[in-house]
Amino acid sequence: MTTCLFCEEVNPIPKVSDQYTQNKINTILDTAEQLLMQRPLYKINMKDIVRETGFSQGGVYKYFSNIEEVWLALARRYELSSNFNGFLEQLFALQLPPKATIKRIFDFLTQEIIKSLDSGFSKLSLEFNAIYASQLEQLQAKQLAHHMEQNEQYGYNYFFEQMTQYISQCEQKGLLKPLQAIPSIILYIQVTLDGIVRNATIERYLPAEYLDPEQYQISNLLESMINNLYIFTMSLLGETDMLAPK
Known part of the structure; x- marks a missing residue:
């Protein structure tokens, strides 16, 4: 009998907590903030974010699809502070x-x-x-x-x-x-x-x-x-x- 690898009962997908997600986002934004203080904005790209966070490319793009979204999220965080x-x-x-x-x-x-x-x-x-x-x-x-x-x-x-x-x-x-x-x-x-x-x-x-x-x-x-x-x-x-x- 073949096991269905996609059946939730057999192989449930672990749920990611909101806090885990927020921690990941904060790490990305903290990294962007550090890079921002070191060099001009136009010299920072998503590859820099991936490299400096130590996350996989997918681990960064899961939350931000481009560098503009990172900057807007960082600006929003500043404003809300x-x-x-x-x-x-x-x-x-x-x-x-x-x-x-x-x-x-x-x-x-x-x-x-x-x-x-x-x-x-x-x-x-x-x-x-x-x-x-x-x-x-x-x-x-x-x-x-x-x-x-x-x-x-x-x-x-x-x-x-x-x-x-x-x-x-x-x-x-x-x-x-x-x-x-x-x-x-x-x-x-x-x-x-x-x-x-x-x-x-x-x-x-x-x-x-x-x-x-x-x-x-x-x-x-x-x-x-x-x-x-x-x-x-x-x-x-x-x-x-x-x-x-x-």
Whole structure:
């Protein structure tokens, strides 16, 4: 009698736990993160991931079909490591005056930016956008749509949406008197922060032969620059006395 090798009763296929799967994915992402800190993004491919993890090719491709999926998953992991929702919920619950609330928001952003520089997230974002600019919309739609549907409290978009709502509520209550449209003020904050992060990232990861760390300007002045942005933002929100000479 011939034994059926595919019958579950005779030869059951062992079930892989969710934790096992997550550990494998984390190992792949940890490896990608290490490679990211060592070389430009365009010089890293799936063969490098396979070699550095020590997994078989199938063991990597089981979870990621191409290098773009690895980078998007790593970006998603970075984003989810920041508890934007928890921070804002706790802050708004304190019901502090607008000036104090917004100052804490800028302090939080400062720490998140420093974290993104130290972790390599800012480098990943800068290089990924430069390399895949023509494909970015399609890639993001494919890889991030499902996650964002499940988690609306996601990343900087959510953060600035909440900030916009908070400032609008303060205006309605007469606590702030913006000199410009609130969306324009928020856009100004975003564009300024993007510029700061971009230049700080270039400084941080430019090869040493091109820039001595002692010559860093933006990285060394980052906290001061963001505090200045806070002061100017408050002036746009009607607190014009903050621009007065001390």
